[in-house]
């Protein structure tokens with residue numbers, strides 16, 4: 001009896017969790033996991049075929065966490081293999097390559113695929129998401145800056161880390177935050193604590209800033225049709241100004257977006273009779 005008691009206590013403190021990696025092919029999902037688990041980097045691209053599975057043990061506070069890692073293939077070809085593995089995940093690594101805008105833009109469709117495959121089980125509030133802006137070592141080819149990535153992640157309540165599987169930058173900090181949040185969530189009855197990644201701005205503000213950054217001209221920026229009237233331009237401007245005014249909006253990039261909106265309105269009004 002006596003010898004069993006500490007064992008039972010230990011069991012109570014141990015946790016078993018499932019995490020998955022998602023993101024376009026070649027963004028570095030497998031390398032991030034390899035860097036963390038094996039402390040090495042492989043420069044040659046070895047595409048994941050369907051799925052790779054591994055187990056690692058980590059310590060979070062007084063708990064031992066057994067982590068089952070399902071490293072997904074990003075290639076569309078493997079959709080049929082991937083879709084079996086979304087269910088019952090407590091954590092998701094969402095990875096993009098900071099040098100490839102399409103890999104960043106694809107994050108929404110990765111979330112979409114996940115929701116679709118989880119079906120009625122889809123409770124995204126019971127999953128910890130970490131966004132990895134990967135390959136930050138390749139500074140010259142970077143096209144998605146930190147503000148844009150952080151905004152996308154934090155407006156959804158996700159963590160954001162800048163990582164390099166090549167140099168190791170950000171990798172252990174990212175995994176530490178990931179596992180610690182998953183543990184907090186499990187201790188919180190399976191609900192992601194809201195305060196943890198509370199950011200003080202709304203998803204509408206974040207999405208608007210992103211839309212403004214990606215707009216193709218001043219009409220598009222204000223969200224009006226080409227040829228709109230002065231009243232329509234001013235109405236759209238006022239709405240955006242209220243949403244993004246730097247006194248009211250703390251989202252990263254709001255000041256630049258606000259200035260861009262002011263300039264867009266000025267240039268449009270110059271040409272409208």
Ligand code: GTP
Pocket residue numbers: 023024025026027028029030031032042043044045046047048049072073074075134135136137138163164165166167
């Ligand atoms: P799939 O398995 O096809 O979905 O790809 P993946 O996302 O697992 O990519 P993988 O980890 O295999 O890496 C793809 C390529 O990018 C490889 O050539 C890696 O060496 C390289 N790579 C990964 N991470 C980094 C990084 O942080 N910096 C640099 N410079 N290269 C990286």
Ligand code: MG
Pocket residue numbers: 029030031046047048071072073074
């Ligand atoms: Mg891979």
